[in-house]
Amino acid sequence: QKEVEQNSGPLSVPEGAIASLNCTYSDRVSQSFFWYRQYSGKSPELIMSIYSNGDKEDGRFTAQLNKASQYVSLLIRDSQPSDSATYLCAVSSGSARQLTFGSGTQLTVLP
């Protein structure tokens, strides 16, 4: 069974700090990796996708992928209280396009 593991948290960081969110996955043939943000009572919103080993930066967000270690992470620089949400890691394998989601990490950015 394909598994995606995340530290459920809660993770608290002070405003302006770097928040680091981690995710591991079990299926070695996984090809596509996504980070979704979900505010309380809202639907998941895509914030980053990554397909190749290394780093991908988009504004304050950086996704990091290491396929050999089956590990993907999300860094949020200059964290803001508005970043407080649950962050979901999702992994897709092969041509099926279906996603397996982790249980999410709850992030709180303290003013």
Add this chain to the structure above:
Amino acid sequence: DAGVIQSPRHEVTEMGQEVTLRCKPISGHNSLFWYRQTMMRGLELLIYFNNNVPIDDSGMPEDRFSAKMPNASFSTLKIQPSEPRDSAVYFCASSSLTSGTQYFGPGTRLTVL
């Protein structure tokens, strides 16, 4: 462009009643996914369609659940009869076969009394 549209946004019903949830995917997307989210089990994939054809329904919990996609712009998820343990938020998501990125609708919060 309009995103994924779901209706109703909230549904309260009594045990034993039939519930129908509706979804309109993003225009041009040819994959549609139904998820259920609860505190205990997180986000679970129930069923997904490619080009209106059900591909994998292994996540559908019981025969009480059924889903249809009669055309590219409409899908339904039906629960009959509903039970209190079906209470959850049900999300619909769509994607194109080429990109694989899924976009979620606002969800339907179902409460079965």
